[in-house]
Amino acid sequence: EADIYQTPRYLVIGTGKKITLECSQTMGHDKMYWYQQDPGMELHLIHYSYGVNSTEKGDLSSESTVSRIRTEHFPLTLESARPSHTSQYLCASSESPSTDTQYFGPGTRLTVL
Amino acid sequence: KQEVTQIPAALSVPEGENLVLNCSFTDSAIYNLQWFRQDPGKGLTSLLLIQSSQREQTSGRLNASLDKSSGRSTLYIAASQPGDSATYLCAVKASGTYKYIFGTGTRLKVLA
Numbered sequence: 001e002a003d004i005y006q007t008p009r010y011l012v013i014g015t016g017k018k019i020t021l022e023c024s025q026t027m028g029h030d031k032m033y034w035y036q037q038d039p040g041m042e043l044h045l046i047h048y049s050y051g052v053n054s055t056e057k058g059d060l061s062s063e064s065t066v067s068r069i070r071t072e073h074f075p076l077t078l079e080s081a082r083p084s085h086t087s088q089y090l091c092a093s094s095e096s097p098s099t100d101t102q103y104f105g106p107g108t109r110l111t112v113l
Numbered sequence: 114k115q116e117v118t119q120i121p122a123a124l125s126v127p128e129g130e131n132l133v134l135n136c137s138f139t140d141s142a143i144y145n146l147q148w149f150r151q152d153p154g155k156g157l158t159s160l161l162l163i164q165s166s167q168r169e170q171t172s173g174r175l176n177a178s179l180d181k182s183s184g185r186s187t188l189y190i191a192a193s194q195p196g197d198s199a200t201y202l203c204a205v206k207a208s209g210t211y212k213y214i215f216g217t218g219t220r221l222k223v224l225a
Contacts, residue, residue, distance in 0.1 A: 043215040104156035
């Protein structure tokens with residue numbers, strides 16, 4: 001059983017608000033990921049971290065930012081939320097270098113009005 | 114550019130049937146392939162991971178095969194149960210990258 005947590009699980013906010021989606025894992029994994037998934041669609045990588053203070057943007061253009069100050073914590077921030085940000089956000093981690101099995105959190109479903 | 118396709122998009126079967134889910138990818142230079150299960154509104158659960166050097170992996174009633182040369186993987190589910198109802202996704206990781214490319218999934222419904 002993987003230990004990766006996301007809060008909040010559901011969030012409804014108004015346009016223009018700043019929000020931070022939290023993701024934490026207790027497995028000591030180096031690699032962490034943020035994906036965006038719309039209903040019935042594939043997952044798109046929006047941010048990746050391969051260790052503390054090391055982050056990269058993914059393929060999907062995103063107005064969000066991330067930080068990795070501690071191994072276990074990988075928060076995602078939207079400075080000014082818009083309705084186009086409405087989606088499900090999934091956080092994942094994987095151990096490096098011996099295995100690439102990805103462990104996912106339960107997700108945050110974000111609705112921006 | 115790697116593309117991952119899963120067919121069919123949806124599948125309904127009676128309980129007890131054996132079934133096969135398909136995943137195809139356009140670039141055979143992959144590092145590994147993973148199969149995941151996703152329940153509605155939830156995150157993904159890793160089912161099986163196949164390294165590029167492997168042909169198949171088994172876990173309980175699940176068996177995943179990989180044919181890199183033809184760009185295909187299958188997930189075989191034996192003796193399906195209503196609890197197997199979920200969306201099944203495959204994802205491939207290219208050699209030399211950290212990124213996984215996901216398919217859109219197959220929504221499976223097993224009828225009691």
